[in-house]
Amino acid sequence: MFKDSFKYYKSRDPPPDLDAVIDLKNPDLSKVRKISPVAIEEEQSSLGLRSTEDWNIYEIIAKPGLIFIENPFTSAGQRYWITRCVKDYSKKPNKTNLDLHQVLSENENWWDVCSDNVERAKVLLPKLRWATLGYHHNWDTKVYSENFKGEMPDDMVDLTEYLARISGLCHFKAESAIINYYRMNSTLSGHTDKSEIDYEAPLFSVSFGQTGIFLVGGLSLEDSADALLLRSGDVVVMSKGSRLRYHGVPKILQADSMPWKNQNSTNDCKSKKMCIDWDKIMSYISESRVNMNVRQVLRPGQVSLDDKVL
Ligand SMILES: O=C(O)CCC(=O)C(=O)O
Known part of the structure; x- marks a missing residue:
């Protein structure tokens, strides 16, 4: 049962x-099958892939329909998306x-305060748990509304549309995202x-x-439930018969590698300020996990929740 497995993997004493745990760095081909990426003309190096x-x-x-893409990102791509999640997607007007x-004043943003003020960072850094973008997830009613909606960032829309095409999943339009921040x-x-x-549309994590x-x-x-190890850059796609499966994260483990820190990659910070910022983001990510959970809300052709097109 799901709850028993959750309790087992969550346990600290004794540790599980x-x-x-399925580790797709060493795939057991009796449990998983390899899928060939769909050939697409254009390369998407601008997405850090x-x-x-x-x-x-x-x-x-x-x-079936539960797809796993082992870290498709370059090292610079990891730094780009980590920075977007930590510094940008956590900003207002996102929720x-x-x-x-009420721990921030109206014109304060979490990351700016944390990177400028060591004392406030100690309190605030661990407090961020989620940000929502696009159609905001309503944690109480679980119902999306046209009156509670912001912009979806173009890069996230492009990334997930590309991942959908490469995975052979026809239509996908990113319309809502939860960024989960884990300590x-x-x-x-x-x-x-x-x-x-639209449950026909996949969900990207x-x-x-x-x-x-x-x-x-x-x-x-x-x-019953299966446990999978998700490392930095890994993508899970919940599609078709797996779109509505129960899922959760019972434990965070110390990473066994740091692909965002690849020594061989050229330094991509263009100014001293950017380098200082990246050092702080690296320190945050050394004890955090971030997850971009991206969904399509509407059916194809539907332009708003009020549009009753079937
Ligand atoms: O953090 C994850 O891997 C999963 C997040 C998730 O399930 C969600 O946001 O609904």
Whole structure:
């Protein structure tokens, strides 16, 4: 049962045995099958991605539609997306959990305050838990509204549309995102994502920083669950029969490598200020995991939630 597995992997004392965790760096081909990336003419180096010839894409055999892309990002690409998640997507007018706690004044942004003020950073850094973009997730009603909606960033729209095409999933338009910020002791309990209108459209979950144990079960909490290791850059796609599976994150583990810190990559900070900023972001990510969870809300052709096109 999902809850039992969650409790098992969450435990600190005794710590869980990780032997049964699916690690797609060493894929067990009796459990996963390799999928070839769909050939697409244009390369997307501007999205921080490696050439698709080098990608490893797998489908979990027992969970059709549950697709895993092993880190398709370059080292510079990891730095780009980590910076976007930490510094930019956490900014107003995007919504964050901090809005409810009144720990920032109206014109203050979490990252700017944390990078300028050591004392406030100690308190504020661990407090950010989520930011929402596009159609904002309503944590109480779970219902999207045209009156509670912001912009979706073009880069996130382009990245997820590209990932959908390469994975052979026809249409996808990013219309809503949750950025999850985890510290080493954070968890995300089991849930399904069913606020969206179109379950035919996949859901993209892109992780950076420290490693997460991702638990994915069935359509009911009574079903058994599999645990997968998600390292920095790994992408999970929940599509088709796996779109509505229960899933959660019972544990964050210290990363066994830091692909965002590749020594061979050319230094991409263009000014001293950018380098100082990146050092601070690196320090944050050394004890955090961030996850971009991107969804399509509307059916193809539907322009708003009020548009009743079927
Ligand atoms: O952090 C993750 O890997 C999963 C996040 C998630 O399930 C969600 O935002 O709904």
